[in-house]
Amino acid sequence: MALADARAICPELATRPADLAREAAALGALRRWAGRYAPMVATDGVDGLMADISGVSHLFGGEQDLRGDLHARLERAGLAAASAIAGTRGAAHALARHGGGVVPDGRLAEGIGHLPVTALRVDHGTAEALARVGLSRIADLIPLPRAPLARRFGAGLVLRLDQALGAQAEPVAAEPDTPHFGVRMTLPDPIGLQADVMVGLMRLLERLCHKLTLHRMGARRLRLELRRVDHGTVQVEIGLARPMRDPTRIAALFARGVDEIDSGFGIDALRLSAPLTEPLAPEQTGGAGPALRHEDALADLLSSVGNRIGFDRVLRLLPAESLIPERSFLLAPAAYTAPETLPPRAGAPRPITLFPPEPVVVTTTGTPPACFRWRRMRFSTLRATGPERIAPEWWFDDPAWRTGLRDYWRIETREGPRLWLFVTPQSQDWPGPGGARSWHVQGAFA
Amino acid sequence: MRLKPPSMDALTIVRARVHEAEGRGRRAFALFQAARHPGPLVWILPSHAPEMPMLRGLPRGVGERLHLLRPAGETDLLWCVEEALRAAPVSLVIAEPEKPLSLTAGRRLQLAAEAGRTTGLMLIHQDAGSNATETRWHCEPRAGSAADSTLHQWTLNKNKRGTLGSWTLNWNGASAAFHMVSEARERHEPEEPAL
Known part of the structure; x- marks a missing residue:
């Protein structure tokens, strides 16, 4: 329905533009949550999730109970959802958008037969052509011979029908999870000493850096959240002048922030995450000689200075193509740029x-x-x-x-x-x- | 009778110590020292300072080694100086403090320089130095008689482990090379015995 028509029917209609990016993010979050029901969960279009629950339903006491549990939890979270469980992906997709329910094993044709052909994920033109010849329900299509159907309406319709009925395999393609760089640790007794926090941080850092090494990433920004006994949260955040995954060097940068926190009655949980990461190829350590160690030490200096005065105040002079004196060089943040050699000087001398x-x-x-x-x-x-x-x-x-x-x-x-x-x-x-x-x-x- | 030739070493500042320079030519002196220190350089100046080093006017090889820190306050500035002095890979730290350096601050910077084996050079306002400094230079540009001479007069006012002195030299600000200019004058010190 067009917006103008809707407004004519209901003048008090409240409308809001769709925010596709945030909707996709919310669906992604829901997909992660749905991982509690099945190992393989994929997004299905812009508004659906598809989970492969083979061999899972008995853990929740059967398919009906699983669906009930899902609906109860979503309702508690304030989400209205429709769902269906069927033997194939196509059938579940069709049924979820037309009433929902559970199709028992081996009765796919009966379960989705009463649904309109538009439920088969066919395009609008095909659905209209089917309606013109009087084929409005899926059950009307099932007994027809396949070859004339394919010749008249295209191979896509037959493929979708086969997929819905299980004649054609269609696995749930769950996209790989983006690696999450966060580790946490809960403590049986609250701690308050600075040295204790640093030891806990060191253990978290070792785990996080191991994970970073596996994914060939380096942290650019790290956040340490400390939960206190009184449910307050303190946060220490550091930036790094270049991607890094060396626990001891990172721990040294945390020392100043940890020194300033108020531990209250004690800290009973630590959480360390890397909100900003950059690719960092594995490199040989130790054998590269003092040049690399010098570079590391300089990066450490820029990190520690940048964390105190701000990374936008740690600058480097870069040449720029301009004759205007003010714009003949750029002041660029040193953490995000590499030094450039100056072209040989020519022309009139310049002041220092x-x-x-x-x-x-x-x-x-x-x-x-x-x-x-x-x-x-x-x-x-x-x-x-x-x-x-x-x-x-x-x-x-x-x-x-x-x-x-x-x-x-x-x-x-x-x-x-x-x-x-x-x-x-x-x-x-x-x-x-x-x-x-x-x-x-x-x-x-x- | 032979005048002792002014040696190169007279203008070399002692490593792993903090020095001070004042006068209108102090930035030129700092760049002269920067050109003679291989390795990364750190220049720390307050964020509101109007004078910025201009990349195309710097001596050869200095621009790409230079890191510029612009902290907001005096405390942050001194903290940055101390941190940079403690970092081993930095070869020379140049800083422009706004306020007079206290003896405590000067001493702390000396200890940091010794810990990091890094040389420091404070560009101070007139008479705003600290007693803990290793040397203090008074630097003034001088008008030259020849057309292409850029004369500097650098006077060593304070020296903890050596003699004082005053040198006039011709340094054009492009490289580390310079020429000493001997001035005709009356001798005040006794003649050195011929070796």
Whole structure:
């Protein structure tokens, strides 16, 4: 039914757009939960689950009781569900969407015979063609000869019919679970000492790192949750400067966070998980020499510093393709980038330090000025090199460059400092006293 | 009569100790030392500091070895310095503290440098150093008479295990190479006996 029609019938209708991503996530969670009924559970379309319960139902006291148990639990969770149990996947799919129930063994044809042909997972065109010739129920299809049926309506219909009746095998293809990197530990008696927590953490880390090794992954972020006796939860989270799965080195990074937690009346459960992991190929340890150990130690330093001041404050300078001084290099987080070698220097020299442009007070006219004041210091020009004209990048609207072209000068002052001054010949500013133009300092040379 | 040639070693700062540099040329001095220290470099400056090292102006080979830490507060900054000094693979730690270093802080940094065998260089404001420092340099750029000279005057004001001195040198900021500039002056110290 179209939304407009529905609104015409019921004006108070509350509607909400479908959130497919979150629905899929919820279905995935339900699929994990359904693992309590069968080892093989797969999602079936966007709104269904398919479980292979062969050899399982007696554990719940029969198929009827299993279905009852499933419905009772889903109802307690507030979920309305329809379900069916049948000998084949196709039959169960059809019955679950048309009333539900249990089809006893060997009576598939009777069990699903009364269902409409649309229940057979055939496309809309085929179902319409079947209805036109008066075949509306599955039971009408079963006695018909297969060859003319296939010739007239396509092989898909016969395949679906065979699958529903068990003539064609169709296993439940459960997708492999994404590995879950989380381990937990409950304690018979609460602990409170820092050393005890670290020992517990070490045991968890060994298990987690073993699991990471099996899947060839390395942790990038780790979270330790500590449950206290009073049901409070404390959490310690660390980031790592590069993927890692070495228990002792990770434990050292946890030391500061564990030191700060309040254990209250004691901690009786620990849970360690790796919310963020990255592939980490197995590598030879020990034999690689001191270079690798140095690299590891540097990564440890960046991790520990990043955990305290934030990983966005641990930076690296990377070259960028721009002539604009401010954008000629990038400040990139060191944890997520590799160093790049700088292309060989060419062109005019660049200052060693760069800062936002600071206006200078020019007392004389002339280009460049013979005398100026900057940061309350008086300078007189001894030698000037320039100008080097840098044009703004027209495809990038930078407020600092709205004044147009800049002519950069390297000014050696009699007082010592070698400064990088610029003037904006295109700017519409009023000239200063005596016709002096506005000059700015942006850097200092070695 | 023979003047003792100024040796290369005069400008080499002692390893595994923390040094201080002040004056307008302190960043140039830091980069000069960085070019002479092989291995990873850490430059720690406050997050609100306007002056940033500019990649294309740095001496050759320094840019790719440089790690920049920008902690938010003075305590965090000193903590970062101590942590970096304790890390063995780092060769030189350059830091720009905002406030005067206390004796306790200076001493702690010395102990960290000795533990990690790492050299530290604090770029301090005028007279904001700590007594625990190994050496203190006053660095000023000087105007040169020739067109392509970039002169620096680096004065050693404090030295725990050596003599003081003042050197004028021509260093263009591109590599570790430099030229000493001998200035005509009146001799104050007695003539050294000929060897």
